[in-house]
Amino acid sequence: MFRQVLLAASRSNGVRRAMETAPFAQGVVRRFIAGGEVDDVLDVTLSLTGDGRLVTIDHLGEDTTEPSHAEAVVTDYLSLLDRLGSQGLGDRAEVSVKLSAVGRALDEGLAVENARRICAAAETAGTTVTLDMEDHTTVASTLRILRELRRDHPRTGAVIQSYLRRSEEYCAELAYEGSRVRLCKGAYAAPSDVAYSARADIDKSYVRCMKVLMAGPGYPMLATHDPRLIEIAGALAVLHDRAPGGFEYQMLYGIRSAEQSRLAGMGAQVRVYVPYGREWYGYAMRRMAERPANLAFVLRSFTTR
Ligand code: FDA
Structure with missing residues (x-):
């Protein structure tokens, strides 16, 4: 409630x-x-990467309703990526993008074009883009845009939310060679015919999805702070003979930092999702x-x- x-x-x-x-x-x-400005997020990125962690940077903002606002978001991403490239951080820091921030509600075609510009800049900087997954009404559109972007930028990452009843099916579709898939539980309100609401059901679904991704030839990015799920991920990596470089743990900035360092210290790849901006x-x-x-x-x- x-x-x-x-x-x-x-x-x-x-x-x-x-x-x-x-x-x-x-x-x-x-x-x-991380703070309101690019310099703030770059400072945090340098500190986290200095500690052996990887980073994905999110420019805060969503539900853009003005074309000029969407353009400003794209411009901010382009200058951030330029800074990542020029500081040689492209191999350790990527970006996460919400399609609603780059104009999806105005026009899906505009969002595709804007996301394409960000993907191209990411490639120039030697890094990647992952498309955040927003509320359940946008899942079909996000997966459609992902397919479109992956034609030219095959390393564009997807997010699947295990609270969705169809999440295992989505994972099976996306578990192919070279496919980067971030698995999270899901953070938005959703009706019961679309999503599980009981924590136990969401967790069981997470395990089923993780099994599909870890058994497949894609690149799983396991985004959770949940100690039990992290332990199961480790067991699945052993079962499927995945080297530490063959998947990532991911957590949010400011949450379970000691656990992030512990996993990275053991040789695992750990990526921290770092938001910055005023919204x-x-x-x-x-x-x-x-x-x-x-x-x-x-x-x-x-x-x-
Ligand atoms: P949950 O919140 O159920 O917590 C499970 C356990 O983790 C807790 O019982 C506790 O043991 C531990 N824990 C959690 N928070 C803690 C804290 N502050 N301190 C100590 N222990 C803590 N969502 C979405 O809908 N779309 C998206 O695109 C993304 N993207 C995304 C990227 C990344 C990298 C992450 C990590 C998460 C997302 N999310 C997301 C958010 C995600 O859906 C989810 O809401 C949060 O990660 C919280 O879920 P947990 O898996 O941590 O489990």
Whole structure:
């Protein structure tokens, strides 16, 4: 119930505008978000890569309704990728992109063209793009755009959410040679005919999906903080004789950092999803909906400011 309320609030534009200018935003920014500017995210990237971790950078923003805003998001990604390339970080840092941020709600063709420009810049910088998966109404469109982008940019990554009842089927379709697939549980509200809601069902689905991806010839990117799922991933890697370079663990910036370092220290590939930018509200609300302790942290940062 609490989760549903926070997820509903995460979609409210009025609340979003009020919150993004609120003074306690800095507390949220410090914990889960690298900062507002490219320099902030590059500092965090250098620190994480210096510690042996990999990075995927997300320029915060979603649900773009103005073509000029979509263009500004693309421009920001292009300059970020240029900086990653010129600093030689392309082999350790990639980018994650929300298609709603580059104009999907305005026109799917515009989103494809914008995403294509980002993929081309990523290739020039020696890195890759992964398309985030947003709410369930956008899954078919995201998979369609993924197919389109992969014609010219075959390393474009996909995200599959295990809470979707069709997730195992999607994984089977995407488990082919060279296919980069990020598996997560899913962070948006969804109706029960489309998605599981019980944690146990979402976790069982995650394991089924992981088995498909780890057994196949693609490149699995296992995005979870869940200790049990991380342990099962390790066992599946042994079972399928996957070398440490043959898959990745992925976690969010600010969550289970010690575990990220531990896994990287053992020789595993660990990629950290690092968001930056000023439109932090939707992202932060989803983190709070996942875990009340995250909400407590933000409230503490408000009271101790
Ligand atoms: P869950 O939230 O169920 O937590 C399981 C366990 O992990 C907890 O019981 C606890 O043991 C541990 N844990 C979790 N948080 C912790 C904390 N703060 N401190 C200590 N322990 C903690 N979603 C989406 O819908 N579309 C997307 O494109 C993406 N992209 C994405 C990329 C990456 C790299 C990640 C890691 C995640 C996403 N997500 C996402 C978010 C994802 O769907 C999911 O909401 C969160 O990862 C939380 O789910 P967990 O798998 O961590 O499990």
